[in-house]
Amino acid sequence: MTIKSQNITAVAHRVSADERALVNGHKGGVLWFTGLSGSGKTTLAFELEQRLFARGYQVYVLDGDNVRHGLNSDLGFSPEDRAENIRRIGEVAALFGEAGSIVISAFISPYRDDRKLARSAAHEGFHEVYLSADLAACEARDPKGLYKKAHAGEIADFTGVSAPYEEPENADLEIDTGTLGVEESIAILTDYIDTVFGVPKD
Amino acid sequence: MTIKSQNITAVAHRVSADERALVNGHKGGVLWFTGLSGSGKTTLAFELEQRLFARGYQVYVLDGDNVRHGLNSDLGFSPEDRAENIRRIGEVAALFGEAGSIVISAFISPYRDDRKLARSAAHEGFHEVYLSADLAACEARDPKGLYKKAHAGEIADFTGVSAPYEEPENADLEIDTGTLGVEESIAILTDYIDTVFGVPKD
Numbered sequence: 269m270t271i272k273s274q275n276i277t278a279v280a281h282r283v284s285a286d287e288r289a290l291v292n293g294h295k296g297g298v299l300w301f302t303g304l305s306g307s308g309k310t311t312l313a314f315e316l317e318q319r320l321f322a323r324g325y326q327v328y329v330l331d332g333d334n335v336r337h338g339l340n341s342d343l344g345f346s347p348e349d350r351a352e353n354i355r356r357i358g359e360v361a362a363l364f365g366e367a368g369s370i371v372i373s374a375f376i377s378p379y380r381d382d383r384k385l386a387r388s389a390a391h392e393g394f395h396e397v398y399l400s401a402d403l404a405a406c407e408a409r410d411p412k413g414l415y416k417k418a419h420a421g422e423i424a425d426f427t428g429v430s431a432p433y434e435e436p437e438n439a440d441l442e443i444d445t446g447t448l449g450v451e452e453s454i455a456i457l458t459d460y461i462d463t464v465f466g467v468p469k470d
Numbered sequence: 471m472t473i474k475s476q477n478i479t480a481v482a483h484r485v486s487a488d489e490r491a492l493v494n495g496h497k498g499g500v501l502w503f504t505g506l507s508g509s510g511k512t513t514l515a516f517e518l519e520q521r522l523f524a525r526g527y528q529v530y531v532l533d534g535d536n537v538r539h540g541l542n543s544d545l546g547f548s549p550e551d552r553a554e555n556i557r558r559i560g561e562v563a564a565l566f567g568e569a570g571s572i573v574i575s576a577f578i579s580p581y582r583d584d585r586k587l588a589r590s591a592a593h594e595g596f597h598e599v600y601l602s603a604d605l606a607a608c609e610a611r612d613p614k615g616l617y618k619k620a621h622a623g624e625i626a627d628f629t630g631v632s633a634p635y636e637e638p639e640n641a642d643l644e645i646d647t648g649t650l651g652v653e654e655s656i657a658i659l660t661d662y663i664d665t666v667f668g669v670p671k672d
Contacts, residue, residue, distance in 0.1 A: 281516060281520070282516060282519070282531065283519055283520060283523045283529075287523070288523075291523070291526070314483060314484060317484070317485055318483070318485060321485045321489070321490075321493070324493070326528060326569075326570070327485075328565075328568075328569035328570075329484065330565070334565060334568070335565075338561040338564065338565070338591060339558060339561035339562060339565070342554075352544075356541060356558075359540040359541035360541060360562055360565065362540065363530075363532070363536060363537075363540070363541070363562065363566075364565075364566070364569070366530075366536070367528075367530035367566070367571060368528070368530075369569060369571075389540060
């Protein structure tokens with residue numbers, strides 16, 4: 269494009285992560301929830317989003333609802349498609365982090381290699397949060413009746429029942445959501461966020 | 471998850487678009503740039519990002535640099551892969567819009583059907599911006615020497631040379647970047663944005 273006017277002083281460049289953090293009052297990055305079905309990922313993600321939003325954070329939740337019907341609507345549940353599902357979510361989460369938001373990803377993401385790939389996409393902005401309610405606790409809750417169906421053979425490859433869950437070996441944060449309630453879990457999460465992402469000014 | 475504490479007053483829900491707009495001072499949505507190679511998409515996208523950021527907007531650019539190397543690194547340049555490339559960008563842009571940001575998408579996106587799909591992902595938050603510098607103007611600039619290579623047969627299926635560009639029929643905004651400079655184009659864009667997305671408070 270011909271630059272006609274003379275009042276151009278700088279070549280356009282991407283706004284940096286530091287500039288965004290300065291304005292928002294907190295860094296951008298990824299809170300990657302992982303845990304069994306029923307471990308509280310969705311409940312905590314939306315509760316946390318509301319709390320952070322109310323305190324002035326730029327925050328957004330990626331979950332099955334907004335990802336599976338859109339970006340990943342072409343993917344099924346084969347092993348390859350499940351891996352690709354998590355790969356794309358990791359890349360999108362990284363973009364949100366780069367844009368200055370705290371993005372909370374709420375997917376079982378049972379495989380270490382998939383989570384490792386998500387971490388590598390977001391670099392140091394990635395925080396793995398293991399919601400470690402054990403299988404017994406999750407089965408006892410079974411809020412959507414999925415474990416019952418899985419045991420009846422109505423759902424194939426169900427994590428914890430007929431498909432493996434690979435526990436994180438070095439999660440950045442672990443919350444035993446089998447024994448801790450929502451308020452206690454949120455308190456741990458907000459303390460962690462205040463420390464690693466910073467706190468918006470009023 | 472067992473809710474142990476008694477001070478839970480509301481079931482967690484997604485923070486709404488209206489709540490986000492109220493805090494940010496502007497709506498979220500998608501500015502979808504389309505135009506030939508050399509029409510100014512990248513230059514204007516980054517210049518606009520800087521200007522909007524300086525005025526307090528939440529804004530982010532999606533371009534080949536942050537998308538092709540990450541989210542769409544599995545895609546090549548076959549017709550199917552090109553369509554899938556734009557489909558995914560449209561879905562990611564829609565997520566950013568939902569999260570309250572103005573996202574500027576800077577891809578040639580030569581096909582009407584692909585752009586239509588992107589619009590349907592972001593609903594009324596989608597704004598097609600046609601940078602309408604014509605082929606002669608773009609070829610005359612040829613900032614990366616790509617037209618020269620395309621004419622020499624070194625690049626296959628190059629838009630405008632050996633692959634079609636389908637002009638928008640009902641762009642929300644058209645800027646003739648063949649005759650207008652950066653400052654004039656940015657002025658048109660910021661006027662448009664102030665009107666349809668709103669203006670952040672100081």
